[in-house]
Amino acid sequence: MYEPDTTAILAGDEEVKAYGSNFSLGHEEDTELPPPPPPTSRPSGPPFACPLPVSVEPVMFLSVFAVVLQAPLITQYLWDRISEDVGYNASKRSECGNSSAGPNALYKEVETLTAHWNLYISLAGFSVGLLVVPLLGSWSDSAGRRPVLIIPNLGLAMQIVVYLVVMYLKLPVAYFLVGRLLSGLSGDFNAILAACFAYVADTTDRKGRTFRVAVLEACIGLSGMFASIIGGHWRRMQGYINPFWLVLATSLASALYAFLFVPESIEKDPNAKLITIRHHKAVWHIFSTGASEGGGRFPRCKLWLYMLCFFLVVSVHIGSRELLLGLKVMLRWLEDSWVAVISLVSNITGLLVFSVADSTLLMFTGYGLLFFFVAATPVLRSKLSKLVSQSEQGALFSSVACVESLCYLVGSGVFNSVYPATLHLMKGFTFLFAAIVLLIPAGIIGSLRCLEMNERGDSTTS
The missing domain is CATH 1.20.1250.20 (MFS general substrate transporter like domains)
Structure with missing residues (x-):
């Protein structure tokens, strides 16, 4: 009695399965299957869960504190360094007698140079950020918000490192532009603003969004007020170096908090590219x-x-x-x-x-x-x-x-x-x-x- 070769039959079935769409019956037309959807990954959680009912608020608070604390310190440092370079000493103005025209001229020169260098430093960060921030913001719509909360804070920390090197070595103030450009290339504080507010929009409904946005605005106001109060007093007591070390520590703490405690708010596309003109087109x-x-x-x-x-x-x-x-x-x-x-x-x-x-x-x-x-x-x-x-x-x-x-x-x-x-x-x-x-x-x-x-x-x- 004939018995079929089950091994051959099973092997044949596996061959049919392997060929998939290449195998078709005579009366069927070849059809093209629709392309598979792009792969996405579910929102990833941070290594630790924050015990407080907050998300990006601490990131905003710490970042604003770092930015506001350093701003008047930079202006005052520029004033002192430029005064030293041009030979102006405000404490000796009263001793000049009839030669007061000289100190007045030096005072105006210091004031003008300080304003110009402040403008150059601000424009350096703004001009670079004008290109980088839309790139990072649109990229975060597919790559996730957490990277854009971390990268700009690291950029701010690199800026402060450059500032500290300039102060320790008394390099020309033009080197401040290097630190500002490094921060601008990483998105600067504006990228943190964009990521924080986008994160709140991801995690709230339309009804409760306004109040949550106001909470973030409150973090900006309170942190800025706190930094303004302590910055001037600390500089008068201990100079510039120690306050700038605190700015560095605060920027790193903000990046570390975002990495450890902030969960992702969107589904990430693992194929999302950062350097592409598509992100600027999305903004347009x-x-x-x-x-x-x-x-x-x-x-x-x-x-x-x-x-x-x-x-x-x-x-x-x-x-x-x-x-x-x-x-x-x-x-x-x-x-x-x-x-x-x-x-x-x-x-x-x-x-x-x-x-x-x-x-x-x-x-x-x-x-x-x-x-x-x-x-x-x-x-x-x-x-x-x-x-x-x-x-x-x-x-x-x-x-x-x-x-x-x-x-x-x-x-x-x-x-x-x-x-x-x-x-x-x-x-x-x-x-x-x-x-x-x-x-x-x-x-x-x-x-x-x-x-x-x-x-x-x-x-x-x-």
Whole structure:
């Protein structure tokens, strides 16, 4: 009796399976299978879990502390080094008698050179960061947020190492540009801003996003205030070196915290490339085609107008602080656009009082009217975030960070120029000018909110 060779049959079956799609029956046409989806990896967790209910807030706090602490120290060091180089000594001015013209000329030279070198150092970081920050921000949309929280902090640490070498060896101040460029090539503080706000957008819903953004803004204000308080006193007591060692330690601590305790917030694409023109195209795509979700009518126009509002508000609000409790209460009862309008009205009113204040009582009255003046910036960040998809948050907030960096240059330059030019006309004209500027974003935000309400009404009736 014939028995089939089971070994041969099994081998034949395995051959058919191995050939897969190359094996077809006579009456079937060859078909192309769709390409497999790109491989992604699930969000990876950090080595340790943070025991506190925070995520990127400590990264923001530590990074802001490092940046704010070093800024006045650099300016003062430049002043002292340039004074030493040109032979100017302020403590001996009173001993010069009739030759006071010489010291006055030297004083102006030191002041001019210090301002110029401060400008060169700022422009060095800003110009390089203008190219690198959008690259890193868009890359984080596919590669993950954690690398962009770590790399720029390491870049800031490298900058401080260069600064310390310059101070220890008393090298020419031009070497500060080397440290600034190293930090700019790694994304600088603007990349940290972009990654932190994008992380919050990843981990919050649309309803709770505004308050979480405000918490990050509060970290900026509180950390900056703390660094400003201790920086000047410490320099007077111990000089420059020890404060800069603290800046270095703080930058490294921020990078270490992000590595150890911050979980990834998005699904990573292992094939994501950093050096590609696609990342800059993604940023351009946002502003050229408009919002991809929640934009309603005229999405591109809304995106540009909200960005203009952000630019004007931040330019006026350099160094602002937060009032979280009031914001939390108002968001419970008001839509966030009206919260922003109330914030701007509060600011405008306080600035108008400052412009005419001629007594201490009026100055304190102005500060009282400014009780809610910083709520506009987290609202605007949240509104911008809601206009793009989750896969575009990094690209968006990298653009916002670049605009914010530009605000520091434009805001300080404009208002520092307006003050001396109008001092003979009106002492408080600078405050009046700031109040007039803030009327523009207040009108834009209110108009856009009314447009959104009309859009909702039209969609309901249709």
